Amino acid sequence: MFKLIPRENVSPVLSLLGPLFSVGLTMIVGGILFYFLGVDPFAAIKMIFWDPLMSETFSTYSIPQIFIKGAPLILIALGLSVGFKANVWNIGAEGQYIMGAIFGASFALSLYPLESIVIFPAMILIGVIGGCLWSMIPAFLKVKFQVNEILVSLMLVYVAEQILALASLGFLRNPDGAGFPGSRNLNQYTSASNAEIIAGTGIHLGVLLSLLMVIFFYVLLFRHSLGFKIKLLGNSPKASGFSGDNPNKLIFLCLTLSGSLAGLAGIMEVAGPAGQINIDFNVGYGFTAIIVAFLGRLNPIGIFFAGIVMALTYVGGELTQFMLNLPAAAIQVFQGMLLFFLLSFDLFVHYKIKLKGNK
């Protein structure tokens, strides 16, 4: 049998190397996986990590795409990381992302075809509120009745997916859509369109907001007393109480903050790259953001880079799909491996293994 023994001295260098190590190991093991799928592993890995950035054929399209796909990941991961620091585990960002999109889109589409400059900011606000309200359900249950927020937030993802289907097939379905599921395209509704801010790239306001949020969260966590209170709660609820903080308020804040950011990501996506509410609107950003948060070591700067790396696997993954015919699921396995290797690496950084003889 094995036994895990905590290490007395945890090497800070190793701790920082974790994300790099896990990316490297994911490449190797992912390569082996690709080999067995009948694809040249070197070509596949190169296509995922190198071509989107460096290939002349792809990079003009791919580089902006990395930021577009990275934006929702970074926004959601930033919100989640604050909660994770306080030991508050919102696993349901995917649901909050969906609800943000539905709230914002419903508001805008209910006004269609009215044109006004107020609609866009109001739609974003309502999207944020949608994500926030959805996260308030686990927050309320946690604070009032000590219900585990992991389960509630996760279960609510599936509820949100059903509401998404209902909206796509029912109350938001495009009346001019010949009976196909899905709402009107918000990009064809000028007042509500999250249009590109750099022509021809597809880069939209959400990308800019994700960069600003990195700075905002960096300041919040490292320069502001609220960030300290969150850190204190995560490290010692008792010391937090002694300091005079109300843990319930902080827990509520952490959950609703992450819900709001997921909602923001949702409305940005639906009014921008996705364009419409549809059954397959969500592609798992809310879950992938959990990986991004950990890969970025719950640090805003780290989350930025982790979001970019993760977006790279999305963009590169798409390339491998149509260039090498790799299945989409292979890329999801690839992303899952990243978190798996990171967590395993962390385990070995913090613990050593001792072999125990049989009794």
Add this chain to the structure above:
Amino acid sequence: MNNKIENTLFQCRAINKEFGNVRANNDISINVRSSQIHALLGENGAGKSTLVKIIYGLLQPDSGSMTFLNEEYSPKSPKDARALGVGMVFQHFSLFEPLTAFENILVGLDKELGEKELHASVIMLSESYGLEVNLSSFIGDLSAGERQRVEIIRALIQKPKLLIMDEPTSVLTPFECESLFKTLKKLASEGTSILYISHKLKEIADLCDTASVLRKGAIVGEYDPKKMTPRELGEIMVGQSLFEPKRPVAANKSNKVLSVKINEVKPDTQFGVTLKNIDLAVYQSEILGIGGVAGNGQEELMQVLTGEKKDRNVSIKYMDNDIEMLNPRERREIGLAFAPEERLGHAAVGNLNLLENSLITDPKKRFQMKMGFIDFSELNEYTNEIIEKFNVKTTGVSALASSLSGGNLQKFVVGREIGQKPSLFIVNQPTWGVDALSAANIRQAIVDIANTGAAIILISQDLDEILEISNKVAFLTNGNLSIPTNTMDIKTDEIGAIMGGISD
């Protein structure tokens, strides 16, 4: 005594151990003889813990050798040590909080033993050695004193030939100490040697046959504590002369700072203590000492005083304001300061550095600029000031609190609170597990702020400490507080009666 024939039970020779550049143990040799209680005396950081960890197999020496029962002894793990007959009771408890006291004893066993059989022997041990514990209580609900009793039982159940005790009396009352001493003397007379680590010089004189004094990682010498005064021993330990803090000169009777009236406050957990009939007042420049056995309501009273527990059945008047519904931060803002008993995880957080730990108690938003941003230059300055003024041994403000020794962290916590210049300072167990010189410094600092006009409530299980610096004393027994009396008027035998609850 009859131990003229020097039969050595345990011996270590020229033990060396380095951590980085720090030489924790420098050529240490000691001799523990059979049936003896052997004191290991030294300040925090003198190398005692390192030495006993080596003996108990938790650390491996860089060089040097040990013999136990005339055989080469080099334990690779505590399990080895226990199998050979070396037991240890730690200063920092190694108990599982979600398990009961009995389960903790059960899981600590190396050998398989029937639950019933074990239960019987635990009861037997706890009765014959006066180690009262509610075996079905969860550790999380027990006070420090009770937890320690569980630890002691856990060590004794393995019938060690050499028992290492790391500051065992730091949370015990005089009664408990006496019964523990009886236990230890009984064990010694039955052939178990005891390696006894303590800062309390008086008890070493009472209890121990030999004392090895350590200073800065090296042995200063071996002494007979029965032939020396505690003060002489203390001065050898610290390498300089010691001072004794004096109680504050005079209380200002007319200025009442705080009055507390509690009819009844029920505990949050099943095993907590109900506070009843508490009526106390403390005046300017006065130290009110609150003594009593661990687990008699100290923790609960502290929570009510800090505001971590708010209760409408409590009346707390500070100056002229009712403050019972204020939270700890609001109480700090009007001039109160608190230092709870548990240093790591309550008063301070091990995973945070000292700067962040200063930020835990920030009355009047001293370390904040506009809009709640942290003022790092002020925080830096304040934290450095504490380190300097209270002689906290650390690598600097960015050191983690967990890297500080118990005594140094306590100096930091007390310094942090005193530095806020409170009008009322409430402190629980300020010198638990703290070395003699640091303890004297902490007491002096408390007396100093009392002399400048602050009122102090000193909750402590160290009776000597209370009698040394308090103007008035009261005792907690089963959640009841005795009527505060002038320290000068109280007699030792009366204290015994009050603490035993006989006055009821």
